[in-house]
Amino acid sequence: MKNLLILGAGTAGTMMANHLTKKLPKQEWQITIVDQHETHYYQPGFLFLPFDIYTEDQVKKDGTKFIPKSVEYIQKKIELIQPEANCVQLEGGEQVNYDLLIIATGSTIAPEEIEGMDGPMWHKNIFDFYTYEGAKALRDKLREWEGGKLVVHVTEMPIKCPVAPLEFAFLADSYFKNKGMRDKVEITYVTPLDGAFTKPRAAKALDYLLEEKDIKEVTSFNIERVDYENNKIIDYADVEVEYDLLVTVPTNMGDSVIERSGIGDDLNFVSTNKGSLQSKEYENVFVIGDATNLPTSKAGSVAHFEAEILTENILRYIKGEQLEEAFDGHANCFVETGNGKALLIDFNYVHEPVEGTFPIPGIGPLRLLKESKANHLGKLAFRWVYWNMLLKGVPIPFVSAKMNEKGKKLETVNT
Amino acid sequence: MKKIIAQKEIDVNEEGYLLDFNQWSKEIGEALAAENDITMTDRHWEVIDYLHDKHQKEEPLSIRGIKKSGVLNVKEFYSLFPGGPLKKSTLIAGIPKPKSCI
Known part of the structure; x- marks a missing residue:
């Protein structure tokens, strides 16, 4: 019996367990998945929780329900990955040996990277919304907040779901309008990038929306520290931005087990072949989702597309066949723009987000890079798709792992 | 597009970044710096050396990396x-503008 070990039962790890259990012969392969947490969070829901659009129960479920029965689930902390010895050490001294390893340990926020960020004002008037605790604390704060300067801030790239902070700013605009207090709130969007988004083409469409919603923009802001006593953020060029309420996306880093094991970069992301998803250092180790160092978005849609390709490559690897460098960096994101509308962007390693239709070329029903109510409904419907199809590895009709180039006005990125 | 600088013709993109590092020289770096109101000192060149080293190793540049x-x-x-x-600094060094475009 051979052992396939998956580290992390988040979006990517859970999908891999579901895909592989259907494909690997049960007499030959035992699949094991390790995660220290019992709860599986619907992370896209963290954007809606602060605005009372989603309830707590809508964004979390018992994670074990999504792991197939034939897969062994170990709920323990991972202490060390030892790829030279093909084994993993768990808390309490348990050792798990593997023939094939999939690292799906994700990414998490590291507010301690910036001086003053997670000090005494953390979750008092400085919040994140990338964790369940942060999003919930922020919801409680917003319910009673009487207005002032709201600063939505991105610390450094890369971050999980790079559009989320912008969506937060758009939804905040709607939220305060609905509460009849938009005139009491000044919203400022602060980013280390040149513009609103990482891709210039989409940034143009998004900059326009910021202007329309009277959201001020501060770009090229590389934060040095948070002066929590005087309520301002300060960058290396000594530019200061004052806030009454700071909603920040802290530095995103890979799991600390990657650092402990010495297998990641400065941000604890694992060096991964961008086409095959195999580790660059160990041939029987594969990496998926936010844990990789790939130059594409860290997002559930990316993990979803990667999962299909990685499943095929693992089957090839087991048969001793050549791996296919098939992953094209495909990402697909709904961008909430407030007032019941959203836009949709679709891009990969080489193509910028473009205008067109999705998922069926020429038909849609969703329009790319254009605001619409249908896109918003798509985003809300996606929660059901996530729990009922995506995690379980059920194919989503018309949505393919590789970006479809039909029905789109394509523009290649200059590199 | 073409640009004449320090008596040499170089190929640059619309933001003024060199397209071919082989066309770069210290004189060109100095002239590009002057266009940006920067007078190069030994300290500046130490930084440029560091950037070239990183670029050669294909390691991405970032503020975190500088730290x-x-x-x-x-x-x-x-x-x-x-x-x-x-x-x-990357413009002066003749290497592509760092991307955090992901």
């Missing part, structure tokens, strides 16, 4: 190349 470089701290980086230090 850990051991060459200089971020404050000094800003004071040597005021405004956008990564953008300006």
Whole structure:
């Protein structure tokens, strides 16, 4: 019996367990998945929780329900990955040996990277919304907040779901309008990038929306520290931005087990072949989702597309066949723009987000890079798709792992 | 597009970044710096050497990387190349503008 070990039962790890259990012969392969947490969070829901659009129960479920029965689930902390010895050490001294390893340990926020960020004002008037605790604390704060300067801030790239902070700013605009207090709130969007988004083409469409919603923009802001006593953020060029309420996306880093094991970069992301998803250092180790160092978005849609390709490559690897460098960096994101509308962007390693239709070329029903109510409904419907199809590895009709180039006005990125 | 600088013709993109590092020389770097109101000192060149080294190893450049470089701290980086230090220093170094486009 051979052992396939998956580290992390988040979006990517859970999908891999579901895909592989259907494909690997049960007499030959035992699949094991390790995660220290019992709860599986619907992370896209963290954007809606602060605005009372989603309830707590809508964004979390018992994670074990999504792991197939034939897969062994170990709920323990991972202490060390030892790829030279093909084994993993768990808390309490348990050792798990593997023939094939999939690292799906994700990414998490590291507010301690910036001086003053997670000090005494953390979750008092400085919040994140990338964790369940942060999003919930922020919801409680917003319910009673009487207005002032709201600063939505991105610390450094890369971050999980790079559009989320912008969506937060758009939804905040709607939220305060609905509460009849938009005139009491000044919203400022602060980013280390040149513009609103990482891709210039989409940034143009998004900059326009910021202007329309009277959201001020501060770009090229590389934060040095948070002066929590005087309520301002300060960058290396000594530019200061004052806030009454700071909603920040802290530095995103890979799991600390990657650092402990010495297998990641400065941000604890694992060096991964961008086409095959195999580790660059160990041939029987594969990496998926936010844990990789790939130059594409860290997002559930990316993990979803990667999962299909990685499943095929693992089957090839087991048969001793050549791996296919098939992953094209495909990402697909709904961008909430407030007032019941959203836009949709679709891009990969080489193509910028473009205008067109999705998922069926020429038909849609969703329009790319254009605001619409249908896109918003798509985003809300996606929660059901996530729990009922995506995690379980059920194919989503018309949505393919590789970006479809039909029905789109394509523009290649200059590199 | 073509650009004449320090009596040499170079190929640059619309933002003024060199398209071919082989066309770069110290004189061109100096002239590009002057266009950005920067007078190069030995300290500036140490930073450019560091950038070239990283570029050669295909290691991505970032403010975080500068922090850990051991060459200089971020404050000094800003004071040597005021405004956008990564953008300006890479332009002078003749290497592509760093992307955090993901």
